[in-house]
Amino acid sequence: MRWWPMPERLSAREVLALVADEGTFGELAVATRRPAVDGPLGWQGYDASRARAAERTGEEESVVCGTASVGGTRAVLLAFEFGFLGGSLGERTGDRLEAAYRHARAHRLPVVPLVATGGSRMQEGMLALTQLQRVARESALTREAGLPQIAVVRDPTTGGGWATLGAGADVVLALPGAQVGFAGSRVRPRDADPAAYTAEAQVAAGSADAVVRPGELRAVLGTWLRLLTSPATEAPAPRALGPAALPGSGWEAVRRARSPERPRAEAYLDAYFSHRAALGGDRCGGVDPGGMLCGFGARDGRTVAYAAQTGAPTRPAGYRTAARLIRLADRLDIPVLTLVDTPGAANDAEAERQGAGAAIADVFSAVACARVPVTTLVVGEGGSGGALALAAPGNTWVTPDSYFSVIAPELAAAILKRPPHEVEATADQLRIRPQDLVELGVVRGVVEAAGHPPSRAT
Structure with a gap:
C-alpha cells in the first residue's frame, strides 16, 4: 500500500x-x-x-x-x-x-x-x-x-x-x-x-x-x-580562519588540529563562497555527508568547485563523490578547491567491503588527470593517504593550525613498538608542523589570516 x-x-x-x-x-x-x-x-x-x-x-x-x-x-x-x-x-x-x-x-x-x-x-x-x-x-x-x-x-x-x-x-x-x-x-x-x-x-x-x-x-x-556555466579561471587558496601563530612542536600541531574549537570545512566554505549548491552522492549507492562535502560555489560571481573533508574519517562514498565532482568540474572547465581535514580514511570492515582502496585510488586519479587548476588547503588533520588523495601536487597550502603526516603519531609509535610516552617525540621526528612541510617542499606555504599575504616557500 x-x-x-x-x-x-x-x-x-x-x-x-x-x-x-x-x-x-x-x-x-x-x-x-x-x-x-x-x-x-x-x-x-x-x-x-x-x-x-x-x-x-x-x-x-x-x-x-x-x-x-x-x-x-x-x-x-x-x-x-x-x-x-x-x-x-x-x-x-x-x-x-x-x-x-x-x-x-x-x-x-x-x-x-x-x-x-x-x-x-x-x-x-x-x-x-x-x-x-x-x-x-x-x-x-x-x-x-x-x-x-x-x-x-x-x-x-x-x-x-x-x-x-x-x-x-x-x-x-x-x-x-x-x-x-x-x-x-x-x-x-x-x-x-x-x-x-x-x-x-x-x-x-x-x-x-x-x-x-x-x-x-x-x-x-x-x-x-x-x-x-560561469567558471572562474582559478581557485585561490582561502585565508586561515584560526590563530596565526605556528606550533612550537609536532605534538602541539596535532593537538591544535584536533581541537574541537578549530574552524572546520563549513566555516571555510561559508567564508569563501557567496552561495553554493551541493552534490549529493557517489552515484553508486552511497553518500558521506559526515565526511565529505562536494559541490559548486560562487566566488566574485564566478564558479569554483569544492570537495571538502569535514574532520571525520572519510568513507568510500565520500571519495567516490569527490572523484565525481572533480571529473565533472574538469569537463566543464571549472577550477577545483579541495579542503583536507581527516584523521584518515575510514578503516572499518564495512569500509573495506565498500571498496575503500578503489575509491581512494579513483580520487588520486581524478586529481592527477585534472586539466583545470586544483588548489588544496589543509585546514586540520592531514592523515596519511586518505588525506593526500585530495591534495593537489605542487599547489597545496596549509593553515597554522594543521598538520600533514604519513601516519598519525600514535600509530607510528605503535608500528615502531615504542611506548606511549614516546608519541610526542615521534610527532617531532615525523616533521609534520606547517613550517616543516614548507621546508620539506611538501606544500607551497602557510596561509595567514585575512589581510595578510600567504607565506610562500622559498
Missing part, C-alpha cells in the same frame, strides 16, 4: 511554465517521419491510442522540446508529457530528443530534461527500446562538448528514461514523493518496499542530488545553471 504523500503530477506545459522565465520559452520545430499505419509493428489500435492521447493532452508526442531562460540562463528544455501514452519513448520521441540535443550543441546551451516517463513504448517494440541508444549517444556527445545536463525527475520516472535522461545527467533534482527507479510499479517484485522507489530514497542512496519543491524549482535550477 502506498503510504507516502501523492506527488503533484504536472503536465509538460505546466512544468515548463514552472521552470521557464515568463515569455521566454520557444518550441523547437522538428521534422518527423510519417508513421506507418498503427506504427512500425502494425500494432492494432495504436493509431487510435495516439489520437486519444493527442486529444487529451493537446500534444503531438510524449515530449515537448524548446529553449528558454531559467533564472536568466538560456537552456534547452526537454519536457515529458506523461499523459501522452505514459510519457513513453517511441521513434518520434527519439527524433525530437536528438534534434534538441543537436540544437544545444550547436548553440552551446546546457540541457535540462524534465522527465516523467514509464519507459519505452511497447507498441513500437525493439525500435522503441533502441531510442535509448540514440538518447545515450546524444547525451554523451553533449557531455564531450563540455555542456552541463541537469535533470529534473518528476512522477513517475522509471525504466530507460530514468537510466538515460535522468540518472545519466550531471546533476539530478527530484520533485517530492515522485516515483523514481528503474523498475516501474507493475514490474517490480510483489514484496518490494515501495519506499525504495521514491525521489527521497534515490537521494539517500546517492543517485540523485536533492529533492526540490515545485515552487522552488526555478530558483534552484537557475542557480545550478549559472554555477555550471
Whole structure:
C-alpha cells in the first residue's frame, strides 16, 4: 500500500511554465517521419491510442522540446508529457530528443530534461527500446562538448528514461514523493518496499542530488545553471580562519588540529563562497555527508568547485563523490578547491567491503588527470593517504593550525613498538608542523589570516 504523500503530477506545459522565465520559452520545430499505419509493428489500435492521447493532452508526442531562460540562463528544455501514452519513448520521441540535443550543441546551451516517463513504448517494440541508444549517444556527445545536463525527475520516472535522461545527467533534482527507479510499479517484485522507489530514497542512496519543491524549482535550477556555466579561471587558496601563530612542536600541531574549537570545512566554505549548491552522492549507492562535502560555489560571481573533508574519517562514498565532482568540474572547465581535514580514511570492515582502496585510488586519479587548476588547503588533520588523495601536487597550502603526516603519531609509535610516552617525540621526528612541510617542499606555504599575504616557500 502506498503510504507516502501523492506527488503533484504536472503536465509538460505546466512544468515548463514552472521552470521557464515568463515569455521566454520557444518550441523547437522538428521534422518527423510519417508513421506507418498503427506504427512500425502494425500494432492494432495504436493509431487510435495516439489520437486519444493527442486529444487529451493537446500534444503531438510524449515530449515537448524548446529553449528558454531559467533564472536568466538560456537552456534547452526537454519536457515529458506523461499523459501522452505514459510519457513513453517511441521513434518520434527519439527524433525530437536528438534534434534538441543537436540544437544545444550547436548553440552551446546546457540541457535540462524534465522527465516523467514509464519507459519505452511497447507498441513500437525493439525500435522503441533502441531510442535509448540514440538518447545515450546524444547525451554523451553533449557531455564531450563540455555542456552541463541537469535533470529534473518528476512522477513517475522509471525504466530507460530514468537510466538515460535522468540518472545519466550531471546533476539530478527530484520533485517530492515522485516515483523514481528503474523498475516501474507493475514490474517490480510483489514484496518490494515501495519506499525504495521514491525521489527521497534515490537521494539517500546517492543517485540523485536533492529533492526540490515545485515552487522552488526555478530558483534552484537557475542557480545550478549559472554555477555550471560561469567558471572562474582559478581557485585561490582561502585565508586561515584560526590563530596565526605556528606550533612550537609536532605534538602541539596535532593537538591544535584536533581541537574541537578549530574552524572546520563549513566555516571555510561559508567564508569563501557567496552561495553554493551541493552534490549529493557517489552515484553508486552511497553518500558521506559526515565526511565529505562536494559541490559548486560562487566566488566574485564566478564558479569554483569544492570537495571538502569535514574532520571525520572519510568513507568510500565520500571519495567516490569527490572523484565525481572533480571529473565533472574538469569537463566543464571549472577550477577545483579541495579542503583536507581527516584523521584518515575510514578503516572499518564495512569500509573495506565498500571498496575503500578503489575509491581512494579513483580520487588520486581524478586529481592527477585534472586539466583545470586544483588548489588544496589543509585546514586540520592531514592523515596519511586518505588525506593526500585530495591534495593537489605542487599547489597545496596549509593553515597554522594543521598538520600533514604519513601516519598519525600514535600509530607510528605503535608500528615502531615504542611506548606511549614516546608519541610526542615521534610527532617531532615525523616533521609534520606547517613550517616543516614548507621546508620539506611538501606544500607551497602557510596561509595567514585575512589581510595578510600567504607565506610562500622559498
